[in-house]
Amino acid sequence: MDDLSRVELLFFIAGYVAIQIAIGLWFARGTKSDTDYYIAGGRLGYFPITLSLFATWFGAETILGSSAAVAEGGLSGARAEPFGYAICLVATALFVAGKIRSHGYVTIADFFRDRFGKHAEFVTAIVLVVISVIWAGAQLLAIAAILETTLGLPGVVTLFAAAGIVVFYSMFAGLIGDVVTDVIQGLFLMGGVIILFLAIIHQFGGFGAMLSVIQSDQLRLIAPGESLFTRADAWAIPVIGSLVTQEIITRFLAAKSTAVARRAAFTAAGLYIGIGMMPVLIGLSGAHLDVAGAVGDNFIPAMALEFLPPVLAIVFVGALFSAILSTVDSNLLAVSSLISINILKKLHARSSEQRQLMIARLGTAFAGVGALAVALSGSNIYELIAMTSVFGQGAIVVATLIGLRTRFGGPAAGLACVYTCVAFNLATLLILPILDAMSGGMAIGPALQAVLAGDVEPIDGYFIYSVVAALAAYVIAGLLENLFLTRASK
Known part of the structure; x- marks a missing residue:
């Protein structure tokens, strides 16, 4: 031009x-x-x-x-x-x-x-x-x-x-x-x-x-x-x-x-x-x-x-x-x-x-x-969009779909779902890739920079893992809530 x-x-x-x-x-x-x-x-x-x-x-x-x-x-x-x-x-x-x-x-x-x-x-x-x-x-x-x-x-x-x-x-x-x-x-x-x-x-x-x-x-x-x-x-x-x-x-x-x-x-x-x-x-x-x-x-x-x-x-x-x-x-x-x-x-x-x-x-x-x-x-x-689509989103989707359509799970289930998902996201998108880069000889600073720039791939199935983890956390916490409520009512 x-x-x-x-x-x-x-x-x-x-x-x-x-x-x-x-x-x-x-x-x-x-x-x-x-x-x-x-x-x-x-x-x-x-x-x-x-x-x-x-x-x-x-x-x-x-x-x-x-x-x-x-x-x-x-x-x-x-x-x-x-x-x-x-x-x-x-x-x-x-x-x-x-x-x-x-x-x-x-x-x-x-x-x-x-x-x-x-x-x-x-x-x-x-x-x-x-x-x-x-x-x-x-x-x-x-x-x-x-x-x-x-x-x-x-x-x-x-x-x-x-x-x-x-x-x-x-x-x-x-x-x-x-x-x-x-x-x-x-x-x-x-x-x-x-x-x-x-x-x-x-x-x-x-x-x-x-x-x-x-x-x-x-x-x-x-x-x-x-x-x-x-x-x-x-x-x-x-x-x-x-x-x-x-x-x-x-x-x-x-x-x-x-x-x-x-x-x-x-x-x-x-x-x-x-x-x-x-x-x-x-x-x-x-x-x-x-x-x-x-x-x-x-x-x-x-x-x-x-x-x-x-x-x-x-x-x-x-x-x-x-x-x-x-x-x-x-x-x-x-x-x-x-x-x-x-x-x-x-x-x-x-x-x-x-x-x-x-x-x-x-x-x-x-x-x-x-x-x-x-x-x-x-x-x-592309890397920014990929990161956006997964960070904590598995938990938000799981808790929203279950919470909108059922009464199963209360505050503990919702919080356990979100915290677990975010922890899995941080582990699979940041911590594990950094450790992987460091195992190849990189110092922690360059390793972090490489991960944020998308030069180091996250583990396979990182989003699926976070959704499964969020769902498991929600179900387990929900069952425990029901158990404690049942015992408290007796």
Whole structure:
């Protein structure tokens, strides 16, 4: 891309972001309480919820991470995106959304408070905050990757600029502004992906020719040398690991009815598969094109710069921004809700409506600072998403599904489930890989750095192990609770 096009792209992005902020702030001008701020008063219809779910879930990892993984390792890199997360979206609508809505909760931690007690509420809120902050950090990394590739700007500069813009926008727009801009971003995103997909088809001389270059070994859903546990994790992480997340629950709570929320989720899942297959096909076929810089997270931006005219390349980069902005502001709002309602609940309870709204906005700013710190840590997008999907999530899913549908297990079961899962996650994702690296001669400092950078693989089946451990802890603690209650009643 020549200097003129880079200048044009810079002005386009600046204008695009400015328009998004203006639209979001306009629709959010009537926000008067933290309930309005977090769930838009629970009055949104089918169309905005559909596009908001799609735009929120269809983030940087879908376009950048999955296409790069597919280009490098074939179809086995596409199990999470788009298949796993689309299944997850449908499963959440079927098994979680209605029950959560029926109790009038604002956060998942609200449910844990009512079902398992205040201690469980606090611990769950902390775990969910960690998850959403890491996820937001991954989106900021994606912004830096795009601007570094398309504009040649230093990644650190773009990280700070992106964090500042998103924090400002999210602080004042709230969920209603987020959803309204999601509608625009969702449409823009679909258009951008379709444009690049058609350009790649044209480059090959037709859709059939594009498919013909894909080799049979690229179509294997099982990676070479992959163990059974690794294969199970590849499906379990997206399907189970993201089944209960604050970002998606918020959209269900913002819908005007459970039926609307479910229909919107089913439609969003369909869009997710349809549009999500395009980056997958680009990855499969584009691996056979010799494009400079088309490696790792820069694979898709490099393809856009190579094969799209400057104007359309600008549109596509704007579409990538749409994907990222719609995801990261949802992450920040999720963190803010958990901090203000569940972690600072005493302050929240005795504050006026206006002060609650102020606390909510400050919580969003805090989340943005945390996401920036994560992005500056140096991990890549794919590794950050993988870590996000597993940390404590096995326990949250187990306790939520059992707690919503049965009365088995009380406070001890909920806490045992969460603590055990987090302990297994820390052991399999951090401690054991560090020890493994040290056994090869590394000092503890370099070993820790290698693990955080994703250079040292966790043990096979790390997520499955955490889910099984969480379930076992819940059942054992629940049985002991019943035993003690039975003895106490005699």
